[in-house]
Amino acid sequence: MKRPLARAGIVAAFVVLAGIPWIASPSIVQFGINMLLLAALAQGWNIIGGYTGYASFGNSVFYGLGSYGTAIAMLRWHLPFGIGLALGTVIAVIFAALFGRAILRLRGHYFAICTLGLAEVMTAIVSNLEITGRNTGLVLPLLRGDVLFYELSLALVVVATLIVAWIAHSRFGYGLIAIRENEEAAAAMGVDTTRYKVLAFSLSAAISALAGGIHAYWITFIDPVSAFDIGLNVKMIIVTVFGGPGSILGPVLGAFVLSGISEVLSTEISTVAGLFFGAVIVVAVVFMPRGVADLIRRFDKYRWRYFAENVRANRL
Amino acid sequence: MEPVLSVRHLTKRFAGLTALSDVSFDLGRGEILGLIGPNGAGKTTLVNLISGAFRASEGDLRFEGAPIGALPSHRRAKLGIGRTFQIMRPFPGLSVLDNVAVGALFGTGGGHRQLAIARELAHQKLEFVGLAHRADRPAEALGGPDRKRLELAKALAMNPRLLLLDEVMAGLNLAELEAVFAIVRKVRDEGVSVLVIEHVMKAIRSLSDRLLVLHHGEKIAEGKPQQVLSDPTVIEAYLGRRRAAHEGAGT
Numbered sequence: 001m002k003r004p005l006a007r008a009g010i011v012a013a014f015v016v017l018a019g020i021p022w023i024a025s026p027s028i029v030q031f032g033i034n035m036l037l038l039a040a041l042a043q044g045w046n047i048i049g050g051y052t053g054y055a056s057f058g059n060s061v062f063y064g065l066g067s068y069g070t071a072i073a074m075l076r077w078h079l080p081f082g083i084g085l086a087l088g089t090v091i092a093v094i095f096a097a098l099f100g101r102a103i104l105r106l107r108g109h110y111f112a113i114c115t116l117g118l119a120e121v122m123t124a125i126v127s128n129l130e131i132t133g134r135n136t137g138l139v140l141p142l143l144r145g146d147v148l149f150y151e152l153s154l155a156l157v158v159v160a161t162l163i164v165a166w167i168a169h170s171r172f173g174y175g176l177i178a179i180r181e182n183e184e185a186a187a188a189m190g191v192d193t194t195r196y197k198v199l200a201f202s203l204s205a206a207i208s209a210l211a212g213g214i215h216a217y218w219i220t221f222i223d224p225v226s227a228f229d230i231g232l233n234v235k236m237i238i239v240t241v242f243g244g245p246g247s248i249l250g251p252v253l254g255a256f257v258l259s260g261i262s263e264v265l266s267t268e269i270s271t272v273a274g275l276f277f278g279a280v281i282v283v284a285v286v287f288m289p290r291g292v293a294d295l296i297r298r299f300d301k302y303r304w305r306y307f308a309e310n311v312r313a314n315r316l
Numbered sequence: 317m318e319p320v321l322s323v324r325h326l327t328k329r330f331a332g333l334t335a336l337s338d339v340s341f342d343l344g345r346g347e348i349l350g351l352i353g354p355n356g357a358g359k360t361t362l363v364n365l366i367s368g369a370f371r372a373s374e375g376d377l378r379f380e381g382a383p384i385g386a387l388p389s390h391r392r393a394k395l396g397i398g399r400t401f402q403i404m405r406p407f408p409g410l411s412v413l414d415n416v417a418v419g420a421l422f423g424t425g426g427g428h429r430q431l432a433i434a435r436e437l438a439h440q441k442l443e444f445v446g447l448a449h450r451a452d453r454p455a456e457a458l459g460g461p462d463r464k465r466l467e468l469a470k471a472l473a474m475n476p477r478l479l480l481l482d483e484v485m486a487g488l489n490l491a492e493l494e495a496v497f498a499i500v501r502k503v504r505d506e507g508v509s510v511l512v513i514e515h516v517m518k519a520i521r522s523l524s525d526r527l528l529v530l531h532h533g534e535k536i537a538e539g540k541p542q543q544v545l546s547d548p549t550v551i552e553a554y555l556g557r558r559r560a561a562h563e564g565a566g567t
Contacts, residue, residue, distance in 0.1 A: 174414070
């Protein structure tokens, strides 16, 4: 009953978003690119973290591999951007599939810590290789075209969201959710847990790598520390959890809302912006632990009681 | 006729502790085999070995003639082995219906690929176990007896040929017990073989075609319920020495 209306709303929002860079100021377009890339990254994290329940800190590694893959292909081998992007993505997916097989046996904290280590190792490796420009990094050819990068980022968000929407309504997605909820029971019901986890990790990696490649070409400069920044991975998690992990639109909404709040805070009260941003996160986790997506879904029914119910349910 | 499940010399050791020792038995098509024994006798370990949650230390497991001892759980599920868990494991984040749909989407032969068909099938199973009115509730909202029904529906949705029931009846009242009996019998009548672990003695006696008794990880008796339950060794192991003496004097 509500479905067609919601779908029309989403399409309308997409059209508006696609139109923005053609009329808005350059600074807004730049803000938009960052916001959209964060939304895509969050959506990628949503697949492994939100649906499969594996808190990955390795997505910034895939982001970095995408960035470096694209940069190396364009600089060293003089390939066009599209091919470089594809190459970076393939590298990240192979990496995810190989390492995933090994580290996805670990659960909970152990998995998180192991992926955290992965990022550190990659930074060290890339800082010492000739082809990656050691720790000085790489400078990509300059392309002045913020509108193009904006539309590219928007396309990535749309594709990632369509993938997640498919997952949510497919056998594959039910398998992932079963793994998240109870891995042993999932296996006993016939879910090939190892294969499903590796597939989810690889899919997540592909989206991260695409975002990394687009960002690298846009910003034209990458170095090991910024490309494999754990802080970015933390951002993906915050945004996804804020928006609603394991939901289709949650991560995108989370990225939009938090990017907006963060932008307003840093321009209005620049010095203490971080403090207020932290407060926003804490309040959100206490009053809407299932994220914005759940709030939208159930606010109609519960109204303001929704927040009180959450506080009570979590015994805070 | 070839047994559906054939267990030979099955042994499981956990770091020095022998949980199951040299257990052998067969389970025929459409047969209900009751597995009893005191706490810590190795009943759940046996179910875990058959379902693939654990690997046996020694021994041979055959399902419909094919060796399955080396297969991971999901492959055994695909072959047609469905189970419930003693400590119930619903997928709390999913609705009751979707919990059961997972069974239909995977399960025997890889299940149904289409979500719509799987959910339709899940609905039938919920009706079968009397839980259809709760289909849209989140699984975590269910109370004890309903959770047992849900576990059963999930296993049934896999369309198994061998069903392993690990204490699905504990904690149910008499009427609920009768309802579960009826379900298990109906399933059996469709040709499914059932291995059922149960503590409720009355339940297991009337439901099972045969009983198997484990004690300290060893098989101490196997046969018709009446015969097994009057076996002095079983009475002593299961009910204790004093009760055994009492039973002996009483009759």
